[in-house]
Amino acid sequence: MTAPLLNVENLNASYGAAQILFDLSFEIGRGEVVALMGRNGAGKSTTMKAIMGLMARRGRTTFDGVDISRMRPYEIARRGLGFTPEDRRIFVDLTVMENLDIGRQPPRRFADGTAAPVWTPQRLFTLFPNLGEMPDRPGGGMSGGEQQMLTVARTLMGNPLLVLLDEPSEGVAPLIVEQMANTIVELKKEGLSILLSEQNMHFAELVSDRVYLLEKGQIRWNGTMKELAGNVEIQRNYLTV
């Protein structure tokens, strides 16, 4: 077994005086799609922000063999860690093409020398045909689902090794959810690794290999997606609202 691509050890994070994450430890291997699941407020989004350096955090995080736990967000992004926030944060004044341009980074390689997939707007438009139809539309004039696709595409423009994908199924139409699931499967085939935060069991089941279950900022259970799918008891304890 090779070293994991992302290794998180004892991650703690807090907003002011309120601690949100308590000693999280988990890992993601190369080519894996790992789901981080739990109810609202369990700490899924916070985990991603903390890894990305977008909030105060403690603990040791290594990414592709490099310690990123003290880096600034832009330095982390430049090591090939992509982030798509749950509230999308599209630049509403910028067109689709311009949004993609902001995310653009040079092609990159893993530490061992293998090349990561390289993305261009043309390739992304085959992956998301809707976006290809509106390259000049301002981000503010797009539907929720289209914005969701643009967020993912914008992150892919940085040619990441791993993407932190925060609730891609939230607040978009069922048809788009289906499409998003297909996209993730495609991306996995390309060799991309993904940490997916999700509440929707059906969606997570379609795309993930392994699962970590979060509750009150702590990991309560982990295992393969198959095990979770077969264990109604655990689902009821940590997921059912």
Added chain:
Amino acid sequence: MNVSGFIFQALNGLSSASGLFFVAAGLSLIFGVTRIVNIAHGSLYMLGTYVAYSLATKIGGGFGFWGGIVITACLVGLLGAAIEFVLLRRIYRAPELFQLLATFALILIINDATLWLWGPEDLLGPRAPGMRDAIEIFGRRLPTYDLFLIVIAPVVLWILHLGLARTRFGRLVRAATQDREMVGALGVNQAMLFTAVFALGSFLAGLGGALQVAREPANLAMDLTVIGDAFVVVVVGGMGSITGAYLAAVIIAEVKALCIAIGTVSMFGMSLNFSKFTLVAEFLVMAAVLIARPYGLLGRPQGAVRGVADPEDPMRPATPALKFLGVVVLGALMAMPLMAQSSPYVLILGIDVMIAVLFAASLHFIMGPGGMHSFGHAAYFGLGAYGAALLVKWLAAPMGLALLAAPITALLGALLFGWFAVRLSGVYLAMLTLAFAQIVWAAVFQWEDLTGGSNGVIGVWPPAPFSNSSVYFILVLLLTVIGVLALRRILFAPFGYAMRAGRDSPLRAEAIGIDVKRVHWLGFAIAGLVCGVAGGLFAFAKGSISPETIGVGRSIDGLVMVLLGGIQTLTGPIVGASVFAVLQDTIMRQTEYWRALLGLIILLLVMAFPAGIVGGVINLLRRWRTAS
């Protein structure tokens, strides 16, 4: 006045709009990306005029003038980058007001540096080589250079527009204006972007200043005049919109030109001189625009800046130790008149400090717990001072009555202005309060028959027994203590809770039945009332007052006092005002360059005590406690 005269004045207006546009565009760009309101932007403009003057006269000729303008703009751009790199980079995470304080310190330093380098005289540059003549329009002569200025502004606007639309740097600027954190998370080095934007904004200010070299003399008052006008332009046009800045610069310059063109009009037997209204006119335009479109003509609501500064700790009632300390300090102050025999100056300084404390405490009341960052608190101080002084001057009122009139005048002013102000928030509220203060200032300055204009009101001395400074000191002390304790009491009453709730989360506060606007309006009025008491005491302490009592300088002094002490604590304004008043007094008497020295001290404090003096002490105590 005839049509040709109007057109001539309109052209004149357009040419004066260009300088304003350059500063405002730079200010707007910088604010959009870094969320820093660079108060020192007018100082960069002023430097531009001085540097261009030196290059034009020292090198001379066409190159000295035209090349000098370009070189000046580049030099000022570099200076801006240096300021960002050395100073501002350290305080991006500090609360908004700290950044304002730091850039205000820069004004003081740059102004004294200019005084040191170029001296106090006004310096008029040579006329532009190749554009020395004038063309005739409707029988009047308009300098060719003015025509050049009219053309250059839209040209630069067009270049900026293209740059923002077509280049990657421009796209990054636009993206960062909306959500700079996300831009960082996509791998863009924000620090580099911020420095570049600061350099560009400063370049524009330097260019605007340099272009004025052949039009108006370089002088040391340009920094504050220009920044005041630029604020108005940016707010009217909409923060972050460059086209808006141009539109607003033109509108304001045209309204002013119109006032001059109309001149004196006789109406209903009264003669009204409109050219005196230029000062008030631009602020009236701003007030009107802000009420109709709170985010400016082409602006849009600002996205909340995510997680920049730590949330404020809740306020705590005084601990027994603090109460004890308060009693000790009060006792010491009561005993001060005993010392007056050996050093009478101590009492004069003591009165100044006390008035400053009351002024700062009232400002803190709306700034801290109210979250309303007033940049025009001097208005209520001035209303109080003039309310008292004019009653003495015209009606020979006794001091008691005059001191009662002071808070009432200030209260009325605060009720009127506050009604508009609480409808806005953030930078916009700050600018609107500044505008109101300027209106009061202009009114006092221009209404000579009533207020004595620039001569002010003299002979406002307290009668016996208060003519003895020991007795007057005790009176000031008494009123200050009552004022400060009353403000404190209000903050711990349900009204104070409601005010803080409205500050922290207006929507949730409204959802539980608090009329946030009304609560903040009342808070604003209370602060104005207390501030008026300070103004009244000031008038009798000095014996005379002038429009300077209401100047921008005093509003800024108040902000410095509050921030110096620490905005998050209730004792902060008291300590901050005392330190500031004593510092100002001691430094002012030490050196000719006291402004620069004061600026350096402010910068040092901002770096060393990002939570103010009291906040710094509390943090130290906390660290010391956890360590032991």
